[in-house]
Amino acid sequence: MKEMSVIVRVTAALMTAPILIFGMYQMMHGHLTPGGGFPGGAIAATAVAMLLVAYGGDRFKTALKKDTLAMLESIGLLGFILLALHFGPKVTLFKNIMANTGGLFGTQIAYGINPGNLNTAGHIPLMELAVGLEVFAALSIIIYLMYTAGGANET
């Protein structure tokens, strides 16, 4: 596929960073506001779709290889599973041992309505980040492969 006109390309390049930042914001604030890893990853994948349409498959391939996306996807899913596993005195799955301990993401919060603190909720924000990375890479790779599959590489 050929790249589009210079107006579309410059607009896509300008909008990429705000879209990616908004996706990251959705991922990291999942425990405070509506949103989370799945919508955040989908929002971040729209930036990849926009760049792909604006710049064409051949030029996009030099910037981001599909093996990189596949690796990011595997890292996301593996990180999610490893964050869920806790090897303590007992091996547990999805036990939130980091919450309310005072360490990383472990600030105590008051019971009831409060303004909210980003540094809370234990393993939930880290899991959101892992799931967001996996959703972003999976949707990007699906869009990328379906875009380049229509005979763009053969001729």
Added chain:
Amino acid sequence: MNSVLKILTLLVIALFIIVSAVSMRPFGEPDDYSMDFYVIMHTQEETGSNNAVDAVVFDYRGLDTLGEACILFTAATGVFLVFGRTAHVPKERVRDSRMIKSKVVAGK
């Protein structure tokens, strides 16, 4: 016989939908309250999360989310298998398959 079976199936499905619509509980009055109240009262002290929905998705029912992530991973793998193949086909084989196709069309 076949049409009778189709009509019977349609009637059974319609009966199921009508019965379930009539016997539906009113909105906002679930069968069992205890789980809801447990989550609402204990979310902040157990998970430290202000968002109870997110605490349910990633903490109380985290295994469900793990399955969802695995579904997405499997879907991306399937797309990779279906669409990623065309990039690796040598040019000669593509040309051969096109020739075979044109021959078949001409033979008809």
